Amino acid sequence: MSRGKNDIVEDDGASDRRARALKLRALAALASVHDPEIPVLTIADLGVLRDVRIEGEKVEAVITPTYSGCPAMNMIAIEADLALEKAGFSERKITTVLSPAWTTDWMSDEGRAKLLRHGIAPPPHSSSRAGLFGKEALLCPRCGSAEVERISEFGSTACKALWRCKACREPFDHFKCI
Amino acid sequence: MHEDPLFLYTLRLADTALINGHRLSEWCGHAPVLEEELALANLALDLIGEARALYAYAGEVEGKGRDEDALAYLRDVASYRNILMVERPNGDFGQTIMRQFLLSAFMHPFWEAMSGSRDSTLSAVAAKAVKETAYHLRHCGEWTMRLGDGTPESHRRMEEALEEEWPYTGELFETDRVEHDLIASGVAVDPASLRDRFDTTLERVLAEATLARPPAGWMQTGGRQGRHSEHLGHVLAELQYLQRAYPGATW
Numbered sequence: 153m154s155r156g157k158n159d160i161v162e163d164d165g166a167s168d169r170r171a172r173a174l175k176l177r178a179l180a181a182l183a184s185v186h187d188p189e190i191p192v193l194t195i196a197d198l199g200v201l202r203d204v205r206i207e208g209e210k211v212e213a214v215i216t217p218t219y220s221g222c223p224a225m226n227m228i229a230i231e232a233d234l235a236l237e238k239a240g241f242s243e244r245k246i247t248t249v250l251s252p253a254w255t256t257d258w259m260s261d262e263g264r265a266k267l268l269r270h271g272i273a274p275p276p277h278s279s280s281r282a283g284l285f286g287k288e289a290l291l292c293p294r295c296g297s298a299e300v301e302r303i304s305e306f307g308s309t310a311c312k313a314l315w316r317c318k319a320c321r322e323p324f325d326h327f328k329c330i
Numbered sequence: 331m332h333e334d335p336l337f338l339y340t341l342r343l344a345d346t347a348l349i350n351g352h353r354l355s356e357w358c359g360h361a362p363v364l365e366e367e368l369a370l371a372n373l374a375l376d377l378i379g380e381a382r383a384l385y386a387y388a389g390e391v392e393g394k395g396r397d398e399d400a401l402a403y404l405r406d407v408a409s410y411r412n413i414l415m416v417e418r419p420n421g422d423f424g425q426t427i428m429r430q431f432l433l434s435a436f437m438h439p440f441w442e443a444m445s446g447s448r449d450s451t452l453s454a455v456a457a458k459a460v461k462e463t464a465y466h467l468r469h470c471g472e473w474t475m476r477l478g479d480g481t482p483e484s485h486r487r488m489e490e491a492l493e494e495e496w497p498y499t500g501e502l503f504e505t506d507r508v509e510h511d512l513i514a515s516g517v518a519v520d521p522a523s524l525r526d527r528f529d530t531t532l533e534r535v536l537a538e539a540t541l542a543r544p545p546a547g548w549m550q551t552g553g554r555q556g557r558h559s560e561h562l563g564h565v566l567a568e569l570q571y572l573q574r575a576y577p578g579a580t581w
Contacts, residue, residue, distance in 0.1 A: 217379070217458075219375070219376060219379060219458070219462060220376055220379030220380045220382075220383060220455070220458050220459060220462060221351075221374075221375035221376050221377070221378050221379025221380070221382075222375075222379065223375070249454075250383060250451075250454040250455060250457075250458055251450065251453070251454030251457060252454075252457070253454070253457040253458045253461065254458070255461075303365055304365035304366070304368065304369055305369060305465055305468065305469040305472075306365075306368050306369035306371075306372040306373070306465075306469065307368060307372075308368065310372050310375050310376065314365060314368075328465070330461040330462070330464075330465075
């Protein structure tokens, strides 16, 4: 018996819904993947997770490194793969792309709030981006004072700088703006 | 040797980034203060990250099945195409800073221009590298000012470092036959177009650092053609040791 036009439309509709459901499931699974170096952030908060593609039953997660030499990328790829496997995907692919280059502008507002609660000064939005030898305006994540100074341009990870609050005397990390 | 110009061009960039990153990583455990230890390690990490992306692409362009590890670990001195400046021993902290400042003053506008390359992989690597190099330049520029305009001892050392590193800046601006077509087709960057930016940065930072720019003069050359100083062999002996002793080792 030949398939009628309506069957195909029906099928297409079903596969669209199926693809949407799979994509939501993949996204939920990937939302559990955290940056191993800043565990308060998920890869979605960071903007490291760029895309999720569903093709049939296959899933592809596209990720991008924050810094070229970010040593967390291998770990993130392994954990993303594992999360998708746990979510029931048997055919998985994790793709790393360099372009467009990651920017702190992609960090979600929720991600910024999490950083602040964690004692890390979040990156300023690009509108306030400092010039090459310019000054950056930051607030202390602990006491909120603007009396802060940079100790070092580089910190405990490639994406952070080391600052100090002159009001409460506490040192703190600042997620660098790039 | 007939090598694909794009392969050789990418390899030169990759080798320069790797050897520069390796030299900086030698500061681990030796830097004068903890913050600078972290800073130099971070710079090294950026450079090795750039090198990995470039090697992976060079291997793809070459099409002989060599991956980033094969290119980094299984070539000997004469096959390396890095500029000579990056293989020089670190010297003291000031000398390392001076070298990295001079290099970054070139690399920052270089990556900026390269991000407009017609080669989509090179432009993607460049678009990331330019942001990282901006931090390298700022960090090393600030230290150059601080040490140059510091104590008589730090000033003297920075003056000597500048004099010693200066003859190695010539190679930054070299081009050869391999690159002419790539430049003409918008894949490669003509370094001559970066001269003004380089000079402006130097003028500004060296003035703050109370250091005088050395006069133009004889420049070292050869690294990009595979003619290296005796130092590169020592770098590779350490860098490649594991793969040479235990071929194919992974973990």
